[in-house]
Amino acid sequence: MPKTKARTARRSAGRSSRPRTRRTTLTLPEDLLRQVERLALQRHQTVSAAIATLIEAPLRQLEARDRNGNVWDLLHKSIEGLTEEEQMLIDGIVMEKPGTDSA
Amino acid sequence: MHATEATWRDAYAQSFPLCVSVMAVLERMRGHLLAELHAEPSRRTLMEQKTREYLRSVGSAGTNVLGFTTRAAVVSAQLMALLPTAPSPPQRSHRMAESRQDRLSRWRFDIMIAATALVNGLPLIHNNPQDFEPLRGLIERMPERFPGVGPLNLISVKRLAA
Numbered sequence: 001m002p003k004t005k006a007r008t009a010r011r012s013a014g015r016s017s018r019p020r021t022r023r024t025t026l027t028l029p030e031d032l033l034r035q036v037e038r039l040a041l042q043r044h045q046t047v048s049a050a051i052a053t054l055i056e057a058p059l060r061q062l063e064a065r066d067r068n069g070n071v072w073d074l075l076h077k078s079i080e081g082l083t084e085e086e087q088m089l090i091d092g093i094v095m096e097k098p099g100t101d102s103a
Numbered sequence: 104m105h106a107t108e109a110t111w112r113d114a115y116a117q118s119f120p121l122c123v124s125v126m127a128v129l130e131r132m133r134g135h136l137l138a139e140l141h142a143e144p145s146r147r148t149l150m151e152q153k154t155r156e157y158l159r160s161v162g163s164a165g166t167n168v169l170g171f172t173t174r175a176a177v178v179s180a181q182l183m184a185l186l187p188t189a190p191s192p193p194q195r196s197h198r199m200a201e202s203r204q205d206r207l208s209r210w211r212f213d214i215m216i217a218a219t220a221l222v223n224g225l226p227l228i229h230n231n232p233q234d235f236e237p238l239r240g241l242i243e244r245m246p247e248r249f250p251g252v253g254p255l256n257l258i259s260v261k262r263l264a265a
Binding site: 061071072074075077078079081082086088089090091092093094095096097 | 112113116117118121130131133134135137138141142146149150153154156157159160163166194196198199200201202205208209212
């Protein structure tokens, strides 16, 4: 294995419990940034860690909402425009003419 | 779909994950395939499209399909033994009726769906209070028969839409 790759592998193995991070530049409204800095100070965190904590939960919720909403819509689409009898059949209610009951 | 139901549905989906019992998938797929078989020739293409749409919803990334486990089977067996017949009669219209055999099969599917919710500790969203309420009542009356599971929490879509 080439030297550089081995070093990368060792480094990532040692930090396996920590999520990978990436540097970026954000432009935030000044007052918002001040609030985040205050919060980070109170929590003994870096500003990056404070921002990550703040956005993680809402992002997860947003993802769940998109996924769930899609499932409801697809489910609704699968019975939309059907007659009452057809919908009953799809719900598992099989109607027959009386006298054909075999039980 | 009723507007109240749709509003509630969207609010619920924003806050909680949604799961589907594999038994509900079985029952619904059986229904879709029967609907295809019974369809008038002019409706057959539409019914096939509806089956595909249902399969897409089940296969989509957001659908968490819960399997039927040994624990769910044991709880189902207990419920089937204690409530062997469906609480509500077979469906009937002026010229058609559901057979006793089909009614029993539908009742057993409902029991297996309720058992899946119970063993996973999840509330059950349904539109069939006539059948699910007796199950909830039974578990409340005889908790010793259902160790480690229950109570059965029910969310009736019918009540929300009322």
